[in-house]
Amino acid sequence: MADADPGxxxxxxxxxxxxxxxxxxxGGGFGGIACAKALARAPVTVTLIDRNNYHLFQPLLxxxxxxxxxxxxxxxxxxxxxxxxxxxxxxxxxxTGIDTRRKAVLTEDGARIPYDTLVIATGSVYNYxxxxxxxxxxxxxxxxxxxxxxxxxVLMGFECAERESNAARRQALMTSxxxGGGxxxxxxxxxxxxxxxxxxxxxxxxxxxxxxxxxxxxAGPRILSxxxxxxxxxxxxxxxxxxVEVRTGEAVxxxxxxxxxxxxxxxxxNAMVWGAGIRASPAxxxxxxxxxxxxxxxxxxxxxxxxxxxxxxxxxxxxxPGASGAPLPGLAQVAKQQGEHLGxxxxxxxxxxxxxVAPFAFRNRGNTAIIGRHAAVxxxxxxxxxxxxxxxxxxxxxxxxxxxxxxxxxxxxxxxWRYVTFQRGARLITGVPKEPQTAQGSA
Amino acid sequence: MADADPGxxxxxxxxxxxxxxxxxxxGGGFGGIACAKALARAPVTVTLIDRNNYHLFQPLLxxxxxxxxxxxxxxxxxxxxxxxxxxxxxxxxxxTGIDTRRKAVLTEDGARIPYDTLVIATGSVYNYxxxxxxxxxxxxxxxxxxxxxxxxxVLMGFECAERESNAARRQALMTSxxxGGGxxxxxxxxxxxxxxxxxxxxxxxxxxxxxxxxxxxxAGPRILSxxxxxxxxxxxxxxxxxxVEVRTGEAVxxxxxxxxxxxxxxxxxNAMVWGAGIRASPAxxxxxxxxxxxxxxxxxxxxxxxxxxxxxxxxxxxxxPGASGAPLPGLAQVAKQQGEHLGxxxxxxxxxxxxxVAPFAFRNRGNTAIIGRHAAVxxxxxxxxxxxxxxxxxxxxxxxxxxxxxxxxxxxxxxxWRYVTFQRGARLITGVPKEPQTAQGSA
Numbered sequence: 001m002a003d004a005d006p007g008x009x010x011x012x013x014x015x016x017x018x019x020x021x022x023x024x025x026x027g028g029g030f031g032g033i034a035c036a037k038a039l040a041r042a043p044v045t046v047t048l049i050d051r052n053n054y055h056l057f058q059p060l061l062x063x064x065x066x067x068x069x070x071x072x073x074x075x076x077x078x079x080x081x082x083x084x085x086x087x088x089x090x091x092x093x094x095x096t097g098i099d100t101r102r103k104a105v106l107t108e109d110g111a112r113i114p115y116d117t118l119v120i121a122t123g124s125v126y127n128y129x130x131x132x133x134x135x136x137x138x139x140x141x142x143x144x145x146x147x148x149x150x151x152x153x154v155l156m157g158f159e160c161a162e163r164e165s166n167a168a169r170r171q172a173l174m175t176s177x178x179x180g181g182g183x184x185x186x187x188x189x190x191x192x193x194x195x196x197x198x199x200x201x202x203x204x205x206x207x208x209x210x211x212x213x214x215x216x217x218x219a220g221p222r223i224l225s226x227x228x229x230x231x232x233x234x235x236x237x238x239x240x241x242x243x244v245e246v247r248t249g250e251a252v253x254x255x256x257x258x259x260x261x262x263x264x265x266x267x268x269x270n271a272m273v274w275g276a277g278i279r280a281s282p283a284x285x286x287x288x289x290x291x292x293x294x295x296x297x298x299x300x301x302x303x304x305x306x307x308x309x310x311x312x313x314x315x316x317x318x319x320x321p322g323a324s325g326a327p328l329p330g331l332a333q334v335a336k337q338q339g340e341h342l343g344x345x346x347x348x349x350x351x352x353x354x355x356x357v358a359p360f361a362f363r364n365r366g367n368t369a370i371i372g373r374h375a376a377v378x379x380x381x382x383x384x385x386x387x388x389x390x391x392x393x394x395x396x397x398x399x400x401x402x403x404x405x406x407x408x409x410x411x412x413x414x415x416x417w418r419y420v421t422f423q424r425g426a427r428l429i430t431g432v433p434k435e436p437q438t439a440q441g442s443a
Numbered sequence: 444m445a446d447a448d449p450g451x452x453x454x455x456x457x458x459x460x461x462x463x464x465x466x467x468x469x470g471g472g473f474g475g476i477a478c479a480k481a482l483a484r485a486p487v488t489v490t491l492i493d494r495n496n497y498h499l500f501q502p503l504l505x506x507x508x509x510x511x512x513x514x515x516x517x518x519x520x521x522x523x524x525x526x527x528x529x530x531x532x533x534x535x536x537x538x539t540g541i542d543t544r545r546k547a548v549l550t551e552d553g554a555r556i557p558y559d560t561l562v563i564a565t566g567s568v569y570n571y572x573x574x575x576x577x578x579x580x581x582x583x584x585x586x587x588x589x590x591x592x593x594x595x596x597v598l599m600g601f602e603c604a605e606r607e608s609n610a611a612r613r614q615a616l617m618t619s620x621x622x623g624g625g626x627x628x629x630x631x632x633x634x635x636x637x638x639x640x641x642x643x644x645x646x647x648x649x650x651x652x653x654x655x656x657x658x659x660x661x662a663g664p665r666i667l668s669x670x671x672x673x674x675x676x677x678x679x680x681x682x683x684x685x686x687v688e689v690r691t692g693e694a695v696x697x698x699x700x701x702x703x704x705x706x707x708x709x710x711x712x713n714a715m716v717w718g719a720g721i722r723a724s725p726a727x728x729x730x731x732x733x734x735x736x737x738x739x740x741x742x743x744x745x746x747x748x749x750x751x752x753x754x755x756x757x758x759x760x761x762x763x764p765g766a767s768g769a770p771l772p773g774l775a776q777v778a779k780q781q782g783e784h785l786g787x788x789x790x791x792x793x794x795x796x797x798x799x800v801a802p803f804a805f806r807n808r809g810n811t812a813i814i815g816r817h818a819a820v821x822x823x824x825x826x827x828x829x830x831x832x833x834x835x836x837x838x839x840x841x842x843x844x845x846x847x848x849x850x851x852x853x854x855x856x857x858x859x860w861r862y863v864t865f866q867r868g869a870r871l872i873t874g875v876p877k878e879p880q881t882a883q884g885s886a
Contacts (some may be wrong), residue, residue, distance in 0.1 A: 054871050070514070079646035327755040412851065428515055
């Protein structure tokens, strides 16, 4: 057993620092994992803390929400990712605060994890702009449980519609509303539309899933506003070809269990998904500093939190100055590059090199969104790509980026299978109230 | 749209019988599905009712519980299975009773589904012998949610042990107790032991998962009591080689959140799994007849419920007389053969053939249980098989029996991958209280 002696661990003896400088990373997302891995050969002890035991490949979470993939296909146990990195350990815990004076991270179960260097990579959550009650009816798409809840909601809608004799109620049960026309919203809208018109097409006897209504609501003037207008227009045209109703310039006024209220009136719906704007993690409260309106904490181009030497922050949770001066967008590739950069720099320092962390410069690898079968968009800054080639590139890139080899193979195979059959393998309705052991059916 | 006119459906207009004789099947397990499929070309209308939207391949559920497979790998949407069977429809509903006088099935949402012929295939649940409070601490292994709960429990035990400094508590967190030495208990014990000594072996820094304790408790004199003594002895020897503590002749006296009380004293444990005896579904209450001590309702060798002409019952829920006179065991192959037989016979009758349902004769295809890597047992009655060849045969048979082609390929591939790497792909801790959108990590 590698490390049987509790004495060597900073976790077992709170307060006593480990022999090697202790780098604590909060968050096992793209940024946190990249940072930990970049420290692999450095003379430091790394502790990565996450509230989940897995790293989630969020860009594909919408496929779990639409029954295309299983959670395990896009999630990798963090321990497995770092198992061979002898200087790293993983802690499953909920962080509740940071004692910056005594340099310790506080967790819900009352532990104090001392640090010499702290990296905050806690990501972001969806922002309901003060209407947090809406979250219950229109979950965002951040966690596996979110995705499962949405999947169950969408599939249950069709099941209930099948036995609903009232036409209006039946239509409502077959109506999905996606709020927010960003990449997630576009992906969800396209994916639900394809689920209804292909995967479920012949499954029912009293309803036609192809009559399902998918509405994408965007408060701004166009969807995919972060992309060039040309690509937004293409995405709009492709979504409408899939039968998605796109409503731009309409801000949601209310979200209830029955549907959403829009300027045009109330829209009765069964499944509602929130993708309108994100809010950064609670790092601002932990540090007691003022975030920007998106909840992001300010960091220098060296990724250090202003006024907190030795505390760095990366990814969705920070507003890091980009080349243009505007903060860098909350993208996986930004978080990943920041994590790699910071890890390399901290390793350099640990090896005794002088000087602070070098400024971080983002290299844009291309911003992408997928609308559906044969339809995606890529924005590389100067160059752009759309349609079939973009869709192929999207698939290649995402399979490649998937963490483990096993996942890559399985996901490729499932995509290939689904491409040929139009089927969805993970159409399970689970976690519905009253699942437990009462007898009926085999399940 | 196949069937837009609600008038054609027995579901939409309760009380009015459909044109063709209406066969209602309760339960989408092995028996119910086989019966529905056997009626494919018969001049009848088939309605299959299940409380879940999927058929579950229960023989592999233990692999979900031990993080080897994802739920979707072993579950197939019932609608998908019957989508091409024009005379069949699927209803997702919870049956609450049967109105035998007016010949209608009653569901929770107040619907009445009239039937001409009724097939009850509602399976079984675990039997806590009057101690239903134990179910909360030691779930059985019948549903996907059961399996997820057990998986989360086992994995969380190691996570908590990793940060537990008290040696006794740490040992308890790494202790699993499986109650019941039948095939499910043996499979769970072997699989948890392999999870600990292989998949998790190098994942932790402060504990050695190989020190995990797996205890299999059996009240009877030997495990796998349904098998020949020779195979029981082999299973025992293989389990002990895996480090499993097998305790025969010990009946559990109490199950609490902290562990189980045995004649030998209290055994502190984290994960407990119940596999000791099953109880048939509530069909007896629905019909108001006296079941046997296992809750099974008596049927004739024609699978008809005594005193209820036109009502048949198959699978785990019945005590059907076998060749020896003793009731047939609750096995998937029994349910499947009964379903096929009954479906064929009902189809024959519907085509106008005279005479009652022919007596059912069970053809034993071999009873099997898997202990672990390279270790399984088969009992074909006269012949027996154990060890490596039995293990290979077990794998081939189970992959072959998996419903959909896609599942076969994916499961084969995952097994192959795990065989080479000793890894487990589905090690996700989900559904733990307080998952929702609070920011931390990528997941």
